Amino acid sequence: MPCEKCHLLFEKSMPFWKNLSEADKIDLMNGAGCAEFKKGSNIHNGTVCTGIIFVKTGCLRVYILSEEGKEITLYRVYAGDMCVLSASCILDSINFDVYVDAEEDSRCCILSPGSFMRVSERNPEMKVFLLEKTVSRFSDVMWVMQQILFMSFDKRLAIFLISEAEKGKSPEIKLTHEQIAKYMGSAREVVSRMLKYFSSEGYVELSRGGLTITDFEAIKRLTL
Numbered sequence: 001m002p003c004e005k006c007h008l009l010f011e012k013s014m015p016f017w018k019n020l021s022e023a024d025k026i027d028l029m030n031g032a033g034c035a036e037f038k039k040g041s042n043i044h045n046g047t048v049c050t051g052i053i054f055v056k057t058g059c060l061r062v063y064i065l066s067e068e069g070k071e072i073t074l075y076r077v078y079a080g081d082m083c084v085l086s087a088s089c090i091l092d093s094i095n096f097d098v099y100v101d102a103e104e105d106s107r108c109c110i111l112s113p114g115s116f117m118r119v120s121e122r123n124p125e126m127k128v129f130l131l132e133k134t135v136s137r138f139s140d141v142m143w144v145m146q147q148i149l150f151m152s153f154d155k156r157l158a159i160f161l162i163s164e165a166e167k168g169k170s171p172e173i174k175l176t177h178e179q180i181a182k183y184m185g186s187a188r189e190v191v192s193r194m195l196k197y198f199s200s201e202g203y204v205e206l207s208r209g210g211l212t213i214t215d216f217e218a219i220k221r222l223t224l
Helices: 006-013 022-030 085-090 113-122 122-149 153-168 177-184 188-200 216-222
Strands: 033-035 042-044 052-057 059-065 069-079 099-102 104-112 204-207 211-212
Touching: 006 022, 006 033, 006 052, 006 104, 006 211, 006 216, 022 033, 033 188, 052 059, 052 069, 052 085, 059 113, 069 122, 069 177, 085 113, 113 122, 122 153, 153 177, 153 188, 153 211, 153 216, 177 188, 188 204
Parallel strands: none
Antiparallel strands: 033 104, 042 099, 052 104, 059 069, 059 099, 204 211
16 A cells, blocks of 8 residues: 655665656556555565665564475564665566565565656666665675575574574564574574573573573574
C-alpha cells in the first residue's frame, strides 16, 4: 500500500535525496509502498525482484540456501538501514539467489525497481550510491564465507553467540540448537555437541529453548 512517510526514510537513508528534482522525488514516492511483516515471514524468496527494502522498525535476516536446504545467514538489516540484494534485477552482476525473512515484527518501505532505475538514469549519483551499498554488503558476505571456509566451528559458534548477545543486549540467547544450526548453515547435532562442550567448560548455561553466556571473556578468547 502507498506510504506517505516513506520520504522521511528516503531522506535519511539516501544522501542524494536533497539533490533530486521534485519530479524525481515524486516518481520515487509513487513507486514506494509500506508493508508490515510478522516475525518469521518471508519477504523476498530469491525468484522475483522485490525491490529495495528500507526498514522502518524491526529486523530482517538475509540468507542463502544450499542445495540440501541449509540456510546460511549473510547479514541482518536493522531499522534505518536498507537491503539492496532484494533488487537483483537492477544489479547486473548479481547472479545468485538470496532470501529475506523478518526476524522480528517489522515495518518496511519497499521501493520498486522500476522507479529506482528511471530516476537513476537521470541521477548518476544514485547508481554510485547503490554500488557502494552493494560493495559494503559483499564485505559482510565475504566475512561469512571466510568463517565457513577457514575457521574452526568452535570459533564460528563463539562469534555467533557474541553477536547474538550484543544484538539482544543480554547474555541470554533465546534460540534453540535447531535455530542456531539453521542460521549458521550447520547440523543441529554439531551445534549441540559444541554447546555441550561450552557448557562443560563453564562458558554457557544451557536451558530449554535457549542458553545464557556465563563467561564472556572465555567465549571472546575463542574468537581470537
